[in-house]
Amino acid sequence: MSRYEEQQAPGIGATLKEARRRLRMDIKEAEERTKIRTRYLRALEAEDWEVLPAPAYVRGFLRTYGQILGLDGEALADRYRRTQEEPATAAPPEPVLRNRHSPGGSRPPSRGGLIAAIAAAIVVLVAVRAAIGLTSGDDEPDQSKRPGKAKEAKRIKNPPKPDSKPIDIKVEPLASTRICLVGGGEALIDSQVLTAGATEKFGGESKYRLDLIGGGSVRVQAGADEQKLEPGGNASYEADSRGIEEIDFAGPDCP
Template sequence: MNDIHPSGLGIGAALKDARRRQDMDVKEAEERTKIRARYLRALEAEDWEVLPAPAYVRGFLRTYGDMLDLDGEMLADRYRRFSEDSQGGASSPATEPLLRERARPPGSRPPSRTPVILAIAAGIIILLVILGSIGGDDDGDKSSGDGDKAARKLRRDDEKKPQPLRPIDLVLETKDSIQVCLVGGADEALIDAQTLVAGTEESFSGFKRYRLDLRDGGEVQLRAGGKRQELTADGDASFDADSRGIREVDYAGPDCP
């Protein structure tokens, strides 16, 4: 796993740089981390006021950082030290809990939870031992059957998982005179809001994902990763194309990319 980018970038810049190096947009990052896109953008912009309590922010940083092959724990620790070093200013959701902790008398420490955790763990272990001794060998066949079912379920779950994206070739052919924006990867404009006449054919390669915006509708033919599809729109429309297929998405224009 990579450390924070060797150029010494801050938290937000390191996240954004790592995402772009993986040719990933925020929408894909949201799908993979299950963290809202507005929070991912806030992390990259270091806009802490938008984010919830520090505990959530540290969790977001661990998850997002690890997904981008950064050291998520180091990012979370850097944010924690930054938060603790912040002084003054109005309280916000990111700093208020931190200020309340600093209100403790000097030298005092929060009560340790270690004994409670150890006691709970010991109780769970004892309970498992008791249940195992009660079940005995009579449950051997049942356990084996349950194990087979679990293995089959894992295989089915693996088959349902989306396959990782791979770079594909894309060919765009216009059927009408139409204004087109074509974006490769996260934010590289391949066709920058140009009007193409009917019969124009453009080819591109090397990107895992493409986004096609049609301004005021029209008809085009798209070949992406060996799949051909006729796309027709009566008004503004956007389409995503990758190794999984071609699909219509919410209109992303008029800005390009």
């Protein structure tokens, strides 16, 4: 769809609302089928983006809601990204600085005043260097001669940093599976039933929690690690830059 056609087409919210009404589906039924809260569904239909969480969640909502309504959810998410995310992230133009002159004009500083300013700066510099020389005599021991202390200070100054590298995660159901995916303390996939092939992608977080409620079959890629998960019942997994690891079941609440 060209830019002109996109501008002439109904908005994202109007498209969702019209599709829901065409199916004679009330907002409560839509909530039950998508597992997305009513206030978020109403915000999507009203294009009230301020009510909704981060853009990554909004794209996930649009994919799920669009799929339930028989629309191209991926196209809706892509349209949201182009119309709402890209304008917000565009860099503002750098200001152009111009010399301004007063109406009556301004005369450059006199040569005598400039020389006096330079001389004053030199005097201050000499005084500062002299003060440094007076306070850095032999009263204090040379720290370079105390290797034990120096090494200890170096260790304190440069403590090891935890592994907190942000990673991308991709969840691909191989069969209908109820999934909760948590990142940054919020639900990226809010206990929704995803059908086979409904791939979801997220990024920007250093750690994720994945709950498979009632078992299921999914392929998960977290950073460089990719695994096929097929638990026989409830199961939870933790994913970070080191890989994917099974943990105690943290559900069914999401997050």
